[in-house]
Amino acid sequence: MRFVRFVDRVSNAALRGTLVVIASTCMPLAGLTQSDASADDVPRTSDGRPDLSGIWIATSALGLLEGSEALQAARAADRAAGRALPATEPPPYKPEAEALRRRYLDRQGIDDPMARCLLSGVPRINTRPLPFEIVQLPDRVIILYEVHHAFRLIPTDGRPHPEDLEPTYLGDSVGRWEGDTLVVEVVGFNANTWLAGTGTHHSEAMRVVERYTRDSAETILYEAVIDDPIVFEKPWRMYDIFRLRPNERIREYECIESNEDIVRFEELLRSSEDTPRAN
Amino acid sequence: MRLDQPCLVFVAALLSAGAANAHHSFAAIFDSEKPVTLTGTVTSIEWVNPHIHFTLEVKGEDGAVAEWRFEGFPPNMLVRQGWRRGETLKPGNTVTVSGWQARKEPYLGSVRSVRLADGRELTAGPPASIGGR
Numbered sequence: 001m002r003f004v005r006f007v008d009r010v011s012n013a014a015l016r017g018t019l020v021v022i023a024s025t026c027m028p029l030a031g032l033t034q035s036d037a038s039a040d041d042v043p044r045t046s047d048g049r050p051d052l053s054g055i056w057i058a059t060s061a062l063g064l065l066e067g068s069e070a071l072q073a074a075r076a077a078d079r080a081a082g083r084a085l086p087a088t089e090p091p092p093y094k095p096e097a098e099a100l101r102r103r104y105l106d107r108q109g110i111d112d113p114m115a116r117c118l119l120s121g122v123p124r125i126n127t128r129p130l131p132f133e134i135v136q137l138p139d140r141v142i143i144l145y146e147v148h149h150a151f152r153l154i155p156t157d158g159r160p161h162p163e164d165l166e167p168t169y170l171g172d173s174v175g176r177w178e179g180d181t182l183v184v185e186v187v188g189f190n191a192n193t194w195l196a197g198t199g200t201h202h203s204e205a206m207r208v209v210e211r212y213t214r215d216s217a218e219t220i221l222y223e224a225v226i227d228d229p230i231v232f233e234k235p236w237r238m239y240d241i242f243r244l245r246p247n248e249r250i251r252e253y254e255c256i257e258s259n260e261d262i263v264r265f266e267e268l269l270r271s272s273e274d275t276p277r278a279n
Numbered sequence: 280m281r282l283d284q285p286c287l288v289f290v291a292a293l294l295s296a297g298a299a300n301a302h303h304s305f306a307a308i309f310d311s312e313k314p315v316t317l318t319g320t321v322t323s324i325e326w327v328n329p330h331i332h333f334t335l336e337v338k339g340e341d342g343a344v345a346e347w348r349f350e351g352f353p354p355n356m357l358v359r360q361g362w363r364r365g366e367t368l369k370p371g372n373t374v375t376v377s378g379w380q381a382r383k384e385p386y387l388g389s390v391r392s393v394r395l396a397d398g399r400e401l402t403a404g405p406p407a408s409i410g411g412r
Binding site for chain 2: 265
């Protein structure tokens with residue numbers, strides 16, 4: 001069963017425990033008519049790693065990009081495969097940080113850096129409604145994003161993060177393989193991005209650990225653990241399922257071209273008496 | 280393993296987690312309580328990022344003509360919904376547009392779908408629930 005296999009791959013003991021509880025909650029109800037489909041159909045590179053290469057779209061973005069029928073088809077495929085992940089819980093903000101988030105929500109998103117065409121950070125950039133391409137090489141993984149026409153270079157040759165990091169939107173990524181899972185540690189963020197929906201702010205102290213597990217030829221299970229002791233009571237865990245789109249191609253997307261929201265939102269910001277400040 | 284209802288809740292929650300991922304906040308500019316469906320003649324179209332814009336000349340019951348301006352998905356999302364630049368929507372076309380009015384500007388709208396003269400209805404923009412609370 002793929003869910004259990006995913007649990008096995010999760011290195012964090014606490015999360016593994018949580019997932020096992022969830023799995024055990026689901027399994028008796030499921031009747032366990034499981035086929036235990038193996039991952040034999042997962043493509044592998046010559047060094048034996050699962051090959052993440054391909055063009056992908058997050059399931060959470062499917063409805064916007066491809067429509068409701070595509071989303072329903074994806075959900076049906078996941079049910080048929082027994083593919084399920086835990087729910088993403090609300091962000092576990094500390095009281096003061098939660099108050100700031102509520103103010104962002106009350107202002108209906110006019111502070112959103114993305115609306116100004118600034119780079120979406122990690123993990124948000126993985127869930128935007130435009131595809132991305134993963135290119136896996138022996139010593140690095142490259143992610144090419146259609147949105148923002150952005151890229152991430154993720155060395156997997158054992159090198160550490162550079163010592164001269166300046167805070168950036170996408171941070172600095174270093175990857176390693178834990179079994180069949182690519183684990184990416186991302187540090188060096190600025191505080192100018194939101195993590196998911198409206199108001200999901202963070203500080204420069206944020207560290208993100210992503211896990212990419214290709215559990216089938218068609219899918220990658222994705223987990224992001226966001227640790228930010230300045231704003232969160234505990235790490236925030238987010239999940240998604242990336243779906244292969246072999247007939248797609250990565251197109252150019254220049255967001256700033258004719259972005260009228262910049263003027264609109266600046267006017268709204270000027271008229272506001274309650275301007276939140278980022279961390 | 281077959282999933283039963285409680286597990287589906289997990290999946291549904293997962294899939295909704297990224298739901299606020301359109302380009303901008305819908306709610307800051309547009310009013311989901313003001314749906315609008317208008318039939319008129321396309322007078323211009325701007326095929327630009329991060330939103331296409333087009334104008335629609337609409338004749339009211341009193342004979343007065345108003346020019347509405349609608350914004351929708353970026354071109355890269357529209358082509359994946361079946362749109363083609365210079366073909367799908369052209370000046371002179373008579374179409375029916377469904378969407379929502381802006382909160383302040385009287386003739387600005389966010390388009391959700393466009394019904395073409397041949398009867399096809401194409402998705403053209405995000406649902407009203409995107410962004411904001």
